Amino acid sequence: MHGESPECQKKMTQTAESRAENWPDHVHRVLAAAGVAQIAYVPDGGLSRLIELCQDDPAMTTVSLTSEQEGVAMLAGAWLGGQRGALLMQGSGIGNCVNMLSLTSICRFPLLIIVTMRGESGETNPWQVPMGSIVGDVLELAACRVHRAETADAVGEMVATATREAFEGPAATAVLIAQAVIGIKSFDDDE
């Protein structure tokens, strides 16, 4: 639905894909099989491939958000209208969602969040660390179940489990994909 990602983002994606094997394809298959029709996202390098797969899927409508909390509200609206959705973001975006998660909680809306983590071991941008280190705790405080995938192989099945929890609950559920799966963003020119 939206345009190509810029070249600077591609560079990081290629590094990420080589390390993360094929988890984005697996996650896309899981979402498609579950009938997920709306994908709300704020881009992250580690999510590029998954976002592209969703954009290319005619059964999915993708919406680029200016801030992650918009996606929490949007997917509540999707459920009111009889559709399932998923929210994709990097870990810092959870901080932008906190008050809007009260909508999910008080109305018991389903909410499936897929988060690529920053600020973990090997992070080269220290500004990512303060929020990155509290993502799981913040989600749990906001009544959202948290799963954490430490390896690329674990991501697909974990998203399948979270998808069942979210839509059969209904419940708020997040899958955090460890930075070790995504790779470390480099700020060196020669990479």
Add this chain to the structure above:
Amino acid sequence: MMTSNCEEFPLRRRTVVEALLRDRGDMLVVAGLGAPAWDVAAAGDSDLDFPLWGAMGGAAMIGLGLALAQPERRVLVITGDGEMLMGIGSLATIAASAPANLAIVVLDNERYGETGMQQTHTAWGADLAALAQSSGFPVTALASDEEALDSALHLARDARGPVFITIKIRAESPPLVLPPRDGEILKNRFRQALIGEH
């Protein structure tokens, strides 16, 4: 900076909302927290209303998700200037997504009505319809009198969207008319009425 005297704006919120919802047919309505939710309840509580008691800044985006899920139905978001300002980035999101069946109507009294009538940024000149237009909304309008209201109501109900309308209304607090406040009931009754299941 000089601010306008919003206590003398001619249009009144309850008559505006009553007109917006008259003979509403199968229109789906999201109401932003505070007075717009009470206005929608005062016009006659419906299972196809989703009035908010919180989630400030989220009304327009709930409308987007609903409009994408139900492309054959008109979706009308009725909210206040303070609520819209808190989710102002969603104007760019909605314009980019461009749902033809979504209309957003902001009842703009230039005040935070639930917290003591403090000024919002529209009192100092922020023009929400202009922001929507520059974000890419194909249809925008500003109505501050009866004559402009008439065409604004038609746009909100019928124009190919996304539509964004600002209606300048008098700063006042009419008697409270409250919708149900249990969020799960509001969600379940809406889905039951629309798709026949919780």
